[in-house]
Amino acid sequence: MKFKKKTATLVSFTVGTLLLATTALADIASKSGYEELKDSIKLTAEQTSEKYDSFTMDFSMALKDNGKTIVSNNEVGKFDRKNSASESLSTGLSLNGDKRSSQSYSDKTTVIHTSAGDPTFYVTEYTKERKEEIFSNPFKEEEAEDLEKIADALVGSLKDHVVVAENSDGSKALTGSLTEVQIPSLINAVASFQLKQEFNGNGNQESSMPHLTKDVFVKEVTGSAKVNPDGVMESILGTAILSGKDEQGTVHEISIEALFKVKDINSTEVSKPNLEGKKVIKNVAKDYSDSEISNPEKFIGKFKNDIVIEKDGKFVKVGERTLDITKMDNINVAGRYSETFKQGFENYASDFSELAFTAQIKKDQRGNADFEGTTKSGEKVRGNIYFSEYDGKVNFNIDNMNSPYAGGLMIDSSFSPDLD
Amino acid sequence: MAVFQAALLNEIEKLYRKKKVLVAILLSLAVIVIGQLVIVGVRSGFGLRGTGSVEFPMLVLSVVVNTILPLFTALVTIDSFSGEFSQNSMRITLTRPISRFKIYTAKITSIVLFILGALLLLLVFSMLAGFIFNANSASFDSLGRTVFSYLVSILPMTVLALGIVLLANIFRSGIAVFFISILIFLAFKVLGLLFSQYSSLFLTTQLDWYNLFLVNSFPLAKIARQFLIMLGSGIMLFSAGFYIFDKKEF
Known part of the structure; x- marks a missing residue:
C-alpha cells in the first residue's frame, strides 16, 4: 500500500510535468495573429526599401462626425527605387472645409512641386546628384527594437484578438475587433483623453470639429489586413470610433478610418511632369548638407x-x-x-x-x-x-x-x- | 466520502473563524468603492466616461486578480499549512482516523472555496456598483462574458494556491513562505513582460487568461493550451506538495 501511494504520486507528478512542458512548448511555437501581423509589416518595410524596383503606396484617412466627413486626406506615392525617383499626389479636405491637392516629383537632380491653389510649377535643380534613399526602412532605426518591446508589453493580452484566416492561394486575411468591454479600462481612458485633447486643441470657433466635453470613451476599434502569399502586406484598414457628448449634450460618434495599400509592385512607372506651356519658376538649389561651406x-x-x-x-x-x-x-x-x-x-x-x-x-x-x-x-x-x-x-x-x-x-x- | 466531508467542514470552519477572511472581504469592498470613486473623479474632472456598467466589473477584476486576491490566497494558504505546523494543531488533525491525502485535499478544497467566494463577492458588488453609478452599456453578451471571466479566474488562482502549498510544505516558517511567494510572483511578472514570447511559462501570465474569453472569435486553441498548461502545472504542484506533506513528521 505504501509503495502504491508513492508510485501514484510520482506518476502524477511526471504526467503533470510532461503536460506542462509539451503545451508550453506548443504555445511558444505557435504564432499568434499579432506576431503574424508584426512580421508582415516588417517584411513589407524591408521589401519596399530594399528589394522592389518600384511600387505604389496609397494612404487615405478620413475623420467623420456622425457619418459626416470633417477631414480627409489621400496620398498616393509612386516610388522607383532603381532610378531613385518618386512622385506623390496628395488630395484632401482640411478642417476648415477647404479642398486641397498638391503634386510633387523628385529624382536625383530635380524636385518639382505644384498645387491646385497655385498652378505654378516650382522646379528646383540640384547641381550635385543627391544620394537619397527613396524609402528607408523604419525598422532599421536604432530605437526600433526597444519600441517594439514596449509596444508588445502595452498590447499585452490584446494580442489574441487578431484572427488569421488563410486562403487557398496562400494569402492571408487578418482581422481584429475590440469593443469597449475588451479594451482595458486604463488604455481606454488614456487613449480617449489623448484624443479628446487632440481634437479640442485645434477646434477653433469656425472649425467643424465637435467640441467633446463629457463622457468621452473609445467605443470600438477594428482592423483588417490582407497579406499576399509572399507575406507582404497588400492593404491594411483600421477604424476607431470615439464617442462623447458636447456641451449641449448631443452625442457625437467620431470615427477615424485609415487605409494603407501597397500595390503595382515592380510595375509602377514614375513619370516627370510635362512642363511645356506651364508657368515654371526655376531655381538652383544649394547643397547645405556638405560638411564645409563651399566658398x-x-x-x-x-x-x-x-x-x-x-x-x-x-x-x-x-x-x-x-x-x-x-x-x-x-x-x-x-x-x-x-x-x-x-x-x-x-x-x-x-x-x-x-x-x-x-x-x-x-x-x-x-x-x-x-x-x-x-x-x-x-x-x-x-x-x-x-x-x-x-x-x-x-x-x-x-x-x-x-x-x-x-x-x-x-x-x-x-x-x-x-x-x- | 463522509470522512472527507467532515474534514472539509472542519477546514472551512477553521478558515471562517480567521480574521483574515473578514479583512479580505473588507479590502475587496474597499477596492470597489475606491475604484468607483476614481471613475467618478475621472468622469467629472477630465470629461471622460471612464467605464460603463459592464466595464467596471472588468476593471475591478483586472486589478484584484493581480493584487489582493493572490495576496489573500497566499495568507490563507500559509495559515492553513505553515500556521498549523507551527501551532502544532496539525498533530491533533492527524490523530483522527483520516488519511493524510484526505486532509491535504480538504485543505486545498477549502482554499479553492475561499477563492471562489471572494470572486463571487467581487462580481456581485462590482456589478451592483457598475449598474448604479455608471451609464448602462450592458448587453446580454457582454454580461455573460463578464460573469464567465470572473468564474474562469478561479483556475489560475488555484494553481497559484497549489504553488504556495508546495512552498509551505518545503519551508517551515510562514513568513519565509510569504516572502518567497511574493518574490516569485513579482519575478514571474517581470519575466513575463521581458520575454513576452515565453510568457506562458510563467504562471502569473495565466492570471489574465480571462481576457481570452472576451475575444470575439473565441480562440479555442489558445484557451485549450492555457488550460492544459494550468492543468499540468496544477497536477505537478499538487503531487509534489502532497509528497512532502505525506513524508512530513510532526
Whole structure:
C-alpha cells in the first residue's frame, strides 16, 4: 500500500510535468495573429526599401462626425527605387472645409512641386546628384527594437484578438475587433483623453470639429489586413470610433478610418511632369548638407547690427556693433568686434566693446566655431561664432554677455553684411 | 466520502473563524468603492466616461486578480499549512482516523472555496456598483462574458494556491513562505513582460487568461493550451506538495 501511494504520486507528478512542458512548448511555437501581423509589416518595410524596383503606396484617412466627413486626406506615392525617383499626389479636405491637392516629383537632380491653389510649377535643380534613399526602412532605426518591446508589453493580452484566416492561394486575411468591454479600462481612458485633447486643441470657433466635453470613451476599434502569399502586406484598414457628448449634450460618434495599400509592385512607372506651356519658376538649389561651406571667402568683410535700448517706451538706436571678419577659410577664422556709441551714450561702452578674436572651425561643424578673444585691457573672452549661409548672416555670441550689459541694452547676436 | 466531508467542514470552519477572511472581504469592498470613486473623479474632472456598467466589473477584476486576491490566497494558504505546523494543531488533525491525502485535499478544497467566494463577492458588488453609478452599456453578451471571466479566474488562482502549498510544505516558517511567494510572483511578472514570447511559462501570465474569453472569435486553441498548461502545472504542484506533506513528521 505504501509503495502504491508513492508510485501514484510520482506518476502524477511526471504526467503533470510532461503536460506542462509539451503545451508550453506548443504555445511558444505557435504564432499568434499579432506576431503574424508584426512580421508582415516588417517584411513589407524591408521589401519596399530594399528589394522592389518600384511600387505604389496609397494612404487615405478620413475623420467623420456622425457619418459626416470633417477631414480627409489621400496620398498616393509612386516610388522607383532603381532610378531613385518618386512622385506623390496628395488630395484632401482640411478642417476648415477647404479642398486641397498638391503634386510633387523628385529624382536625383530635380524636385518639382505644384498645387491646385497655385498652378505654378516650382522646379528646383540640384547641381550635385543627391544620394537619397527613396524609402528607408523604419525598422532599421536604432530605437526600433526597444519600441517594439514596449509596444508588445502595452498590447499585452490584446494580442489574441487578431484572427488569421488563410486562403487557398496562400494569402492571408487578418482581422481584429475590440469593443469597449475588451479594451482595458486604463488604455481606454488614456487613449480617449489623448484624443479628446487632440481634437479640442485645434477646434477653433469656425472649425467643424465637435467640441467633446463629457463622457468621452473609445467605443470600438477594428482592423483588417490582407497579406499576399509572399507575406507582404497588400492593404491594411483600421477604424476607431470615439464617442462623447458636447456641451449641449448631443452625442457625437467620431470615427477615424485609415487605409494603407501597397500595390503595382515592380510595375509602377514614375513619370516627370510635362512642363511645356506651364508657368515654371526655376531655381538652383544649394547643397547645405556638405560638411564645409563651399566658398568661405564670401564671409570676409564687415557685418553690422544696431545697438538698441528701450527709452521712454520707445526703441532708440544708441550705436552700432561691427564685426570685421579678416580671415575665413573653413578652418581658421579671425576678426575684430567693436561697438561704437552715438554721442551722449558713450557711457554704455564696456570692457567688451572692443576685442580681437580667433577661432577654429571643428571638423564637420559647418560654419560653427568657438572663439577665443582678448579685450583692449587684455582680458580673455570666449564665445561662439556661426556663419549662416542660408540667410547670409553671422551669429556672434560672447559668453556671459548679459552681465556686463546693464542699462537695458538689447542683445542681438545676429549680424548682417555691411554692403554699402 | 463522509470522512472527507467532515474534514472539509472542519477546514472551512477553521478558515471562517480567521480574521483574515473578514479583512479580505473588507479590502475587496474597499477596492470597489475606491475604484468607483476614481471613475467618478475621472468622469467629472477630465470629461471622460471612464467605464460603463459592464466595464467596471472588468476593471475591478483586472486589478484584484493581480493584487489582493493572490495576496489573500497566499495568507490563507500559509495559515492553513505553515500556521498549523507551527501551532502544532496539525498533530491533533492527524490523530483522527483520516488519511493524510484526505486532509491535504480538504485543505486545498477549502482554499479553492475561499477563492471562489471572494470572486463571487467581487462580481456581485462590482456589478451592483457598475449598474448604479455608471451609464448602462450592458448587453446580454457582454454580461455573460463578464460573469464567465470572473468564474474562469478561479483556475489560475488555484494553481497559484497549489504553488504556495508546495512552498509551505518545503519551508517551515510562514513568513519565509510569504516572502518567497511574493518574490516569485513579482519575478514571474517581470519575466513575463521581458520575454513576452515565453510568457506562458510563467504562471502569473495565466492570471489574465480571462481576457481570452472576451475575444470575439473565441480562440479555442489558445484557451485549450492555457488550460492544459494550468492543468499540468496544477497536477505537478499538487503531487509534489502532497509528497512532502505525506513524508512530513510532526
